[in-house]
Amino acid sequence: MGKRVEKLLISTFGFIPARIALGALSLLGFACLYMLRVNISVAIVAMVRRNRTDVQAARAYCTEHVLADNITAEDGNTTATQGDDDSILLEDQGEMEWDELTQGIMLSSYYYGYILTQGVSWPSMHSMLTRWIPPLERPRFIAIVYFASSLSVTFTLPMCGLVIDLYGWASAFYLTGMLSVAWCILWFPLMHDNPAQHPRIKSEELSYIKVALAAGGSSKTSSKKVPWRQILTSLPVWAAVVADSGNTFGLTLFLTQLPTYMKNILGFSIKKNGLLSGLPFLSRYIGALTCSTIADWLLGRGYLSIVNTRRIFSAFAMLVPAVLLIIVAYSGCNAPLVVVLLCLSMFFNGGSPASILVNSTDIAPNYSGTLFGIGNTFASLASLIAPLAAGAITEDQKTMGQWQKVFWMCIPVYGLADLFFLIFCSGTIQPWNYAGQEYQGSPNEAEKIIAPKQQEESS
Numbered sequence: 001m002g003k004r005v006e007k008l009l010i011s012t013f014g015f016i017p018a019r020i021a022l023g024a025l026s027l028l029g030f031a032c033l034y035m036l037r038v039n040i041s042v043a044i045v046a047m048v049r050r051n052r053t054d055v056q057a058a059r060a061y062c063t064e065h066v067l068a069d070n071i072t073a074e075d076g077n078t079t080a081t082q083g084d085d086d087s088i089l090l091e092d093q094g095e096m097e098w099d100e101l102t103q104g105i106m107l108s109s110y111y112y113g114y115i116l117t118q119g120v121s122w123p124s125m126h127s128m129l130t131r132w133i134p135p136l137e138r139p140r141f142i143a144i145v146y147f148a149s150s151l152s153v154t155f156t157l158p159m160c161g162l163v164i165d166l167y168g169w170a171s172a173f174y175l176t177g178m179l180s181v182a183w184c185i186l187w188f189p190l191m192h193d194n195p196a197q198h199p200r201i202k203s204e205e206l207s208y209i210k211v212a213l214a215a216g217g218s219s220k221t222s223s224k225k226v227p228w229r230q231i232l233t234s235l236p237v238w239a240a241v242v243a244d245s246g247n248t249f250g251l252t253l254f255l256t257q258l259p260t261y262m263k264n265i266l267g268f269s270i271k272k273n274g275l276l277s278g279l280p281f282l283s284r285y286i287g288a289l290t291c292s293t294i295a296d297w298l299l300g301r302g303y304l305s306i307v308n309t310r311r312i313f314s315a316f317a318m319l320v321p322a323v324l325l326i327i328v329a330y331s332g333c334n335a336p337l338v339v340v341l342l343c344l345s346m347f348f349n350g351g352s353p354a355s356i357l358v359n360s361t362d363i364a365p366n367y368s369g370t371l372f373g374i375g376n377t378f379a380s381l382a383s384l385i386a387p388l389a390a391g392a393i394t395e396d397q398k399t400m401g402q403w404q405k406v407f408w409m410c411i412p413v414y415g416l417a418d419l420f421f422l423i424f425c426s427g428t429i430q431p432w433n434y435a436g437q438e439y440q441g442s443p444n445e446a447e448k449i450i451a452p453k454q455q456e457e458s459s
Contacts, residue, residue, distance in 0.1 A: 018201040019132050026145045031152035032183045035176040041256050042160040045263045046169040047094040104391020107256040111384045122376050127369030131194045134212030142353035143292035153281035161274025227435040236363050236426035241375040243356045246417020248379035250410045252386040264398050266335045280346035287350020295354035306427025316351035318418040322411045329407040364433040
C-alpha cells in the first residue's frame with residue numbers, strides 16, 4: 001500500500017521541487033496553528049454578556065462620530081447600530097459574565113499550554129529550515145510559510161465571525177479543530193526529516209541544497225553537546241531573543257484585543273468585526289513577502305551585508321509600527337483612518353522575517369532550532385502578559401482613553417526591543433556553531449559563495 005502511494009505521489013507531484021512541497025505543507029500547518037490561536041479572539045466577543053450601560057458609555061464618543069447615521073429611536077431609547085442585525089441590544093449578548101480582567105486571563109489561556117504543545121512547532125520548524133532551505137532563500141521561505149500565520153488570521157477571523165453568527169460561538173472551535181486534524185493526516189506520511197531521506201527528491205535539487213547548506217555553515221552532523229554557556233552569554237543571541245519577545249508582545253495585543261476593540265469602541269458587528277480585524281494581518285503577509293523579496297535582492301546583489309539588512313528590516317518591523325500606533329491612539333473614532341493605520345502598522349511589521357526571525361540561522365545554523373526555542377519561550381511569556389495587561393487597563397473602564405493606554409503600552413516595548421537588537425545583533429556565524437566539530441572555511445562563507453551565485457543568476 002505504501003509503495004502504491006509513493007508511486008501515485010511521484011507520478012502526480014514529481015515535477016514539484018521537494019522543498020516547495022515542504023513549504024506548501026508547512027504553510028498549511030502554520031495556518032492551522034494560528035486558527036487554533038485566534039479563534040477565541042472572535043468567539044469571546046460573542047461569548048461575553050456585556051452590561052448595557054457600560055457598552056453605551058464606551059461607545060458614547062464613537063456614537064457621535066462614527067455611528068451617527070445609524071442611530072435609531074425605539075420606545076424613547078437611543079440604540080446605536082452598525083446598520084445590520086447585530087446591535088448592542090442585551091438579548092444579542094453572550095452568556096458569560098466575565099469582566100475585562102477575566103477576559104484577559106481567558107485570552108492568554110492559550111499560552112498556558114503553548115510551551116508544552118504548540119510551542120515546539122516553531123523551533124522544530126526552524127531546525128527543518130536549516131536542513132532543507134539554502135541560506136539566501138530563508139527570508140523568503142519564512143515570509144511565505146511562517147507568515148501563513150498572518151494569512152490564516154486574515155481568513156480565520158471573518159470565517160469564525162460568520163459561523164458564530166450562524167451557529168453560535170462553539171462552532172468556531174469545532175471548525176478550526178477539524179481542519180487542523182485534517183492537516184495532521186497529510187503531514188505525517190508526507191514529511192521527511194532531511195532532503196537525503198526524501199524518496200521523491202531529484203538529484204539536482206539534492207545536490208544544490210547540500211552545496212548551499214555547506215556554504216552557509218550547516219554541518220552534516222551536529223555535536224551531541226549543546227554549547228549552553230556560549231549560547232547563554234552571547235549578546236547576538238539575546239539581541240534576537242529580546243527583539244522576538246518585543247515583537248511578539250505587540251503582535252499578541254493585535255491578535256487578542258483587536259476584535260474586542262472593534263466591537264466595544266468602534267462598534268462593529270460580529271460579522272464586520274471578523275473581516276475588519278483580519279485586514280491588518282493580510283497587510284502583514286503582503287508586507288512580509290515584499291520585505292523578504294527586497295532583502296533577498298539586496299543580499300544577492302551584494303548591496304548590503306547580512307547584519308545591516310537585518311538592522312534595517314527590524315526597524316521597519318518595530319519602530320515604524322510604534323510611530324503609527326501613536327497616531328492610532330489619537331485617531332478617536334475615525335474608523336476608516338484607524339483601520340488604515342493598523343493595516344500600515346502590520347504591513348511594516350512584515351519586515352520581521354527578513355530580520356528578527358531569520359537571524360538565528362545567520363549566527364548559528366547548527367543550533368538555530370535551539371536558539372529559536374529559547375526566543376520562543378521568552379516570547380510566550382510576553383504573549384501571556386500582553387492580554388492580561390490590556391484586560392487590567394480596561395477593566396471597568398471601556399473608554400477611548402483606556403484604549404489609548406493600551407496602544408501606548410506597545411510603543412516603548414517595540415522601541416526598546418529594537419534598540420537592543422540594533423546595537424547587539426550580528427550577521428556572522430558564531431564560533432560555537434561548530435562546537436565539537438572541525439570546520440574548514442570562513443564563518444562568512446555563505447555570503448562569499450552563495451551571494452555572488454545568486455547575483456549572477458539574477459543579472
